[in-house]
Amino acid sequence: MTIYDVATRAGVSISTVSQTLNRPERVNAVTRERVLDAIEELGFVPKATAVSHARRGVGRIGVVAPFTSYDSYRRRLMGVLSESDGTARDIVVYDQVSAAATMSPLLRTLPVTGRLDGLLIMGLPLDDALARHLTTRRLPTVLVDSRRPEFSTVDVDDEEGGAIVARYLLGRGHTSFAFVQEPQQSFAFVSQGQRRNTGFLRVLSEHGLDQDRVQTVLVRNDISGGHEALRQILAQNPRPTAVFAHHDLLAAGLLLECRRNGVDVPGELAIVGFDDNSIAEAAGLTTVRQPLEESGTIGARLLAELIAGTSTSVQRITLGLELVVRDTT
Numbered sequence: 455m456t457i458y459d460v461a462t463r464a465g466v467s468i469s470t471v472s473q474t475l476n477r478p479e480r481v482n483a484v485t486r487e488r489v490l491d492a493i494e495e496l497g498f499v500p501k502a503t504a505v506s507h508a509r510r511g512v513g514r515i516g517v518v519a520p521f522t523s524y525d526s527y528r529r530r531l532m533g534v535l536s537e538s539d540g541t542a543r544d545i546v547v548y549d550q551v552s553a554a555a556t557m558s559p560l561l562r563t564l565p566v567t568g569r570l571d572g573l574l575i576m577g578l579p580l581d582d583a584l585a586r587h588l589t590t591r592r593l594p595t596v597l598v599d600s601r602r603p604e605f606s607t608v609d610v611d612d613e614e615g616g617a618i619v620a621r622y623l624l625g626r627g628h629t630s631f632a633f634v635q636e637p638q639q640s641f642a643f644v645s646q647g648q649r650r651n652t653g654f655l656r657v658l659s660e661h662g663l664d665q666d667r668v669q670t671v672l673v674r675n676d677i678s679g680g681h682e683a684l685r686q687i688l689a690q691n692p693r694p695t696a697v698f699a700h701h702d703l704l705a706a707g708l709l710l711e712c713r714r715n716g717v718d719v720p721g722e723l724a725i726v727g728f729d730d731n732s733i734a735e736a737a738g739l740t741t742v743r744q745p746l747e748e749s750g751t752i753g754a755r756l757l758a759e760l761i762a763g764t765s766t767s768v769q770r771i772t773l774g775l776e777l778v779v780r781d782t783t
Contacts, residue, residue: 519576588605687723696783706739748773
């Protein structure tokens with residue numbers, strides 16, 4: 455089968471087929487799916503696959519994650535690079551949008567191109583169709599900070615992370631709370647922030663607090679989101695005395711805005727983040743530490759074993775979390 459056969463089956467030009475394989479974000483979603491369906495039906499294999507087979511000893515790994523949205527994935531990538539240091543392995547990095555926004559068209563096309571010997575997907579959701587395409591193409595795949603029963607996974611228990619924060623704040627005597635996160639634009643999956651909020655609210659409910667009274671504050675996913683977060687929090691009646699932020703950058707932005715507006719932390723408002731990134735230590739943030747570099751290291755190791763054929767079983771590795779108490783509580 456050739457690219458011309460695919461174009462004929464899909465009813466598009468060969469340039470559209472080429473764009474679908476190489477720049478999928480530039481192709482209309484409906485057209486893109488039609489082309490990819492034609493590729494699957496015909497069993498089309500791009501020429502690049504022959505190159506892939508010829509360099510099996512190298513092992514080219516694709517790492518897909520929302521690197522520019524969250525610093526935590528940069529640290530996971532450091533773990534991947536550390537595990538791959540000294541090997542003949544090539545690491546190809548693909549930056550995708552936040553997991554709270556949408557699923558990436560790139561993930562749909564990567565298994566088809568044949569340019570990779572393995573795929574490491576970090577923090578991005580996979581629907582049933584995408585999981586099926588990955589398994590059909592037999593592309594070795596490992597998930598980090600994401601879950602599917604078909605694939606080996608390295609993650610943490612985000613719900614338990616939220617529960618840890620709730621238990622700690624309740625133990626400090628707080629009874630009024632807010633949760634800060636970025637807007638969830640796609641509800642086709644459950645994001646890490648939603649899972650943390652679920653665990654947080656569950657523990658509060660178990661202690662007799664009305665979940666409806668816990669305000670969820672939706673702001674931009676950067677440090678400047680702290681301004682809007684504080685405005686909404688101060689407008690509440692009764693005003694929350696403790697805030698749990700989805701990750702450290704949002705928590706740091708909120709802390710900065712509190713200092714600008716003379717809000718005493720932790721006297722008037724306690725703040726807790728998540729991840730324990732470098733900004734948390736610099737700002738003195740209480741946070742939940744997750745082993746970011748270790749997750750990348752383990753993910754890369756599992757993927758290397760799949761590529762080499764030394765492991766075929768699906769593994770689920772859940773790493774531990776640790777509450778780090780600092781100045782903001």
